[in-house]
Amino acid sequence: MTDLRRNLQQARRAGACETVKPAKYLIVAPAWLGDMVMSQALIALLKRADPASTIHVLAPLATAAIAERMPGVERVFLMPTRHGEFGLAKRWSMARHLRREGYSQALVLPNSWKSALVPFLAGIPHRTGWRGELRYGLLNDLRVLDEDTYPRMVDRFMALGLPAEVIPEQVPQARSEPEPDIVPEPEPEPEPESEPEQCLWLVD
Numbered sequence: 001m002t003d004l005r006r007n008l009q010q011a012r013r014a015g016a017c018e019t020v021k022p023a024k025y026l027i028v029a030p031a032w033l034g035d036m037v038m039s040q041a042l043i044a045l046l047k048r049a050d051p052a053s054t055i056h057v058l059a060p061l062a063t064a065a066i067a068e069r070m071p072g073v074e075r076v077f078l079m080p081t082r083h084g085e086f087g088l089a090k091r092w093s094m095a096r097h098l099r100r101e102g103y104s105q106a107l108v109l110p111n112s113w114k115s116a117l118v119p120f121l122a123g124i125p126h127r128t129g130w131r132g133e134l135r136y137g138l139l140n141d142l143r144v145l146d147e148d149t150y151p152r153m154v155d156r157f158m159a160l161g162l163p164a165e166v167i168p169e170q171v172p173q174a175r176s177e178p179e180p181d182i183v184p185e186p187e188p189e190p191e192p193e194s195e196p197e198q199c200l201w202l203v204d
Helices: 002-014 033-038 040-049 061-069 088-099 114-121 153-160
Strands: 024-028 054-059 075-078 105-108 127-130 141-143
Touching: 024 040, 024 114, 033 040, 033 061, 033 153, 040 054, 040 153, 054 061, 061 075, 075 088, 088 114, 105 114, 114 127, 127 153
Parallel strands: 024 054, 024 105, 054 075, 105 127, 127 141
Antiparallel strands: none
16 A cells, blocks of 8 residues: 555656645535445545545435445535536535535546536536546546456546556555445434534535
C-alpha cells in the first residue's frame, strides 16, 4: 500500500489534482445493493492512500442506508430523483447545493449518462468514471473499460480511485467476499437524548 500512496501523491504533485488541502471526494453511488456493498473497497482504498481525505456519497434511496453505515463516509446526500427518472430540475438543484462543498474529485460508479450529470452541473473539476453511455464532456477523466483486465465489479470500482496511468497490476486485489463489517448489524435504537446528528441530506 506504500507504493499506492506514493503513486497518488506523485500524481497530485504533477497534475491538476494538486491542492494544499486534503482531497475531498464525492462518490456517486450505484442503485443496486450488491454494487453498493462492493463500493466499500473503493472507499477503503481512498482512505488508505490519503487518511486526511473527506468522502461524501450521493446515493439513491435504495442504497443510501448502506452508505450511511460505511466506515470512511462522512456525509450522505440523497439523490432526489426516482430510479429511471430524468428530473433535470431536481438534479440541477442538487448540483447547486453540492457546488458549495468544494469537491476536488467526483467518482461516478454507475455507467448511466444521467449519473454523471450532477457532478458536471456542480462544477467539480475532476470527474472520473468509465465511459459507459458515451459520457464525453460530462466526465473529464473518462476511462475505457477492458473487461478482461477488470472482470469483477469491485476491481472496476477500485481502479477508478487510482490515477489513469497506474497499470492494472498495481490495482490492489479486493477480497472475493465483502468485509464482514461493511454493513454492521443494526444497533439498538438510542434514547432520544443521545440520538446522533442526522447525516442524510435531501435538497429540494
